[in-house]
């Protein structure tokens with residue numbers, strides 16, 4: 001997600017410092033941005049000049065202090081882990097001026113809780129981009145309990161300058177996107193678990209019947225089944241309602257290391273370079 005956010009800002013004229021603790025991740029990010037710019041070039045969406053200037057606006061850093069020292073806005077897109085994010089925001093709060101806006105791309109962690117570890121909670125906001133960032137129009141802008149009107153307005157206007165369509169929502173578990181999406185994915189997995197239908201059948205019903213571009217099981221593989229479990233747990237803990245408990249089949253798949261595209265298998269099997277959708281072979285029904 002970090003490379004997509006950096007790509008989008010740089011393409012729209014902003015200087016970007018891309019920070020990661022892992023040098024390999026930074027090299028991979030620049031490679032991914034280059035590949036994605038090449039794709040835009042091939043489609044005639046940009047020219048060589050835009051590709052070159054976009055890349056020239058992105059600098060990489062492994063040191064947070066160096067990368068964030070002169071920023072007007074920091075967008076955190078680190079691993080979806082509460083401890084990592086709280087530690088990062090505590091550090092960010094000590095870097096730069098009191099005016100810096102600190103945003104998180106978190107899919108589910110409370111913005112209010114993140115803001116509470118900083119010196120200026122009013123300047124903390126959620127800026128939830130969708131994957132792939134350069135393509136998807138939505139930015140879910142999440143107001144924490146303390147987020148000021150001024151900061152919210154700045155981020156809403158900024159998202160528009162990136163050619164995105166921002167939507168303002170309040171900070172409750174799952175915000176809007178994942179509060180609605182994750183129960184649907186979980187229900188699709190329950191439908192499989194209870195033997196109502198197979199993987200391809202469930203996805204076909206939702207694609208052809210509801211005009212979804214991708215079935216919920218394939219979408220879960222793309223998001224990452226481990227991420228789905230983590231978000232469902234946030235909903236379950238936040239609302240205390242059994243309806244959000246992750247399906248046992250989903251939990252088993254993650255425990256067995258079948259977390260979707262990133263692990264090579266989930267509800268489907270993934271071979272690098274192949275676009276064919278092959279259903280993975282083993283699903284244990286109730």
Ligand SMILES: NC(=O)c1ccc[n+]([C@@H]2O[C@H](COP(=O)([O-])OP(=O)(O)OC[C@H]3O[C@@H](n4cnc5c(N)ncnc54)[C@H](O)[C@@H]3O)[C@@H](O)[C@H]2O)c1
Nearest residue numbers: 001002019020021022025077078079080105106107129131
């Ligand atoms: N993947 C998606 O489809 C998606 C969609 C919307 C939002 N998000 C959110 O975006 C964030 C990132 O997701 P992702 O899928 O890109 O994760 P990822 O695990 O692929 O990448 C996270 C990166 O953060 C780096 N990192 C970890 N700790 C760090 C630290 N302390 N300082 C700097 N870098 C650190 C890691 O090295 C890694 O390169 C998460 O909060 C996730 O919930 C993801």
